[in-house]
Amino acid sequence: MHINTTTMEAVNLEQLRQKYPHTIFPDQFEGDFEEYAFIHPEPTPEYDAATHKAVEGEPARDDGGVWRQVWGVVELTEQELAARVPQSCTPAQGLVALYAIKGVTEQDILDAIESIHDPAQKYAVKIGYQRAITWERQSASMQAMAALLSLSPQDLNDLFSHAYGVQV
Structure with a gap:
């Protein structure tokens, strides 16, 4: 995933290719390109899957200016618990x-x-x-x-x- 650093819109590689049809991007493109910065994936945090779930938050820059995927852990709702x-x-x-x-x-x-x-x-x-x-x-x-x-x-x-x- 990449993020448009101007609009803060996250885009996948296919969307980036569609926006720039004359640019050849490698299949595993993990670089920055124009106003798009690569979002470095992060592992999901540990949690008790019986009572909680991991939710992806908005990407954020770390102290070094690198864009990173952000995760949070929230309790399952009553409906989600009942469904399980x-x-x-x-x-x-x-x-x-x-x-x-x-x-x-x-x-x-x-x-x-x-x-x-x-x-x-x-x-x-x-x-x-x-x-x-x-x-x-x-x-x-x-x-x-x-x-x-x-x-x-x-x-x-x-x-x-x-x-x-x-x-x-």
Whole structure:
């Protein structure tokens, strides 16, 4: 990348070639040309990818007058965090994760299902729990189960995130 030092507009090599069609630029052109200065790339900073992301800032001159790429680290938004949460897992993964993060056993789940007073709802939740091939984060059965077990939305996120890494 290069920067127009007059307008502060960043341009790539192809844009530079289009602006100067009679000039031959090498494929890896890293020099200055007229009012365009080369932006020296910098490595992204270290960060926890589970909670943060690197964002590119505006190029800046260092103390030696060299233009350099600038990076910052920002926290992920709630929407970005939610998008990273897996939306399904196998029942075995879910049970292992549920025990690991909340200490809830399979018997605790069965007892919670038995506490449902409405026979139709009890049956639906029981079938959803016992016969599901996958647990779906947004399913009605999973939401009912979460309510029975007093799991918050964050608990569900933690459950599915943890379950994703469980090998059974």
